[in-house]
Amino acid sequence: MQRFQGSLRLVLTTLLLVLLMGLLIYPGLKNVAVYLHSAVTGSYISGTHSLVFLSCPNEQVGKVIARTIVEKKLAACVSILPKVFSIYNWDNEITETTEVLMVLKTRTSKIHKLSEFIRSVHPFEVPEVISILVDQGNPLYLKWIEETVLED
Incomplete structure (x- = not known):
């Protein structure tokens, strides 16, 4: 069961990273990606x-x-x-x-x-x-x- 949860966590994390990278590609969606990154990491995005x-x-x-x-x-x-x-x-x-x-x-x-x-x-x-x-x-x-x- 732990192995399954670990795999699921890896898949979800990878999916989130791919989604964030995809959002950064489209200028209109960049702000969404910036807010998501800031919310998840609690860090400031330089240039905002x-x-x-x-x-x-x-x-x-x-x-x-x-x-x-x-x-x-x-x-x-x-x-x-x-x-x-x-x-x-x-x-x-x-x-x-x-x-x-x-x-x-x-x-x-x-x-x-x-x-x-x-x-x-x-x-x-x-x-x-x-x-x-x-x-x-x-x-x-x-x-x-x-x-x-x-x-x-």
């Missing part, structure tokens, strides 16, 4: 969350955009860093400006929707929207982001 950098011409514009982003649950939090000095090449001219830098904390799966929204409301012709994957972090903070920024 992202930091997004966004510059704005001033604090007033930044606050309006930040508030709307948080209200729409496209990010859990937006930190606004006042007065960064930027030097860049625009239309073949070296330009120097003072801006604010915003750091948004969100789910990686929301980056596309977030970027579309920013482009629709931002005063710059080409707004900066750059994301960086979160490798690790405070599990309670990352869980808060998940609870705040819901999946579609």
Whole structure:
């Protein structure tokens, strides 16, 4: 009987691994696989969350955009860093400006929707929207982001 249970356990474990690998192959089902893996192992999947950098011409514009982003649950939090000095090449001219830098904390799966929204409301012709994957972090903070920024 123990031999049968051991074989059954091996078959079920193999089936679960094959199912998880299959889910990872299909992009639409990747989130399901991530949640299953996280639930089974209790570990954080690197890259599930992202930091997004966004510059704005001033604090007033930044606050309006930040508030709307948080209200729409496209990010859990937006930190606004006042007065960064930027030097860049625009239309073949070296330009120097003072801006604010915003750091948004969100789910990686929301980056596309977030970027579309920013482009629709931002005063710059080409707004900066750059994301960086979160490798690790405070599990309670990352869980808060998940609870705040819901999946579609």
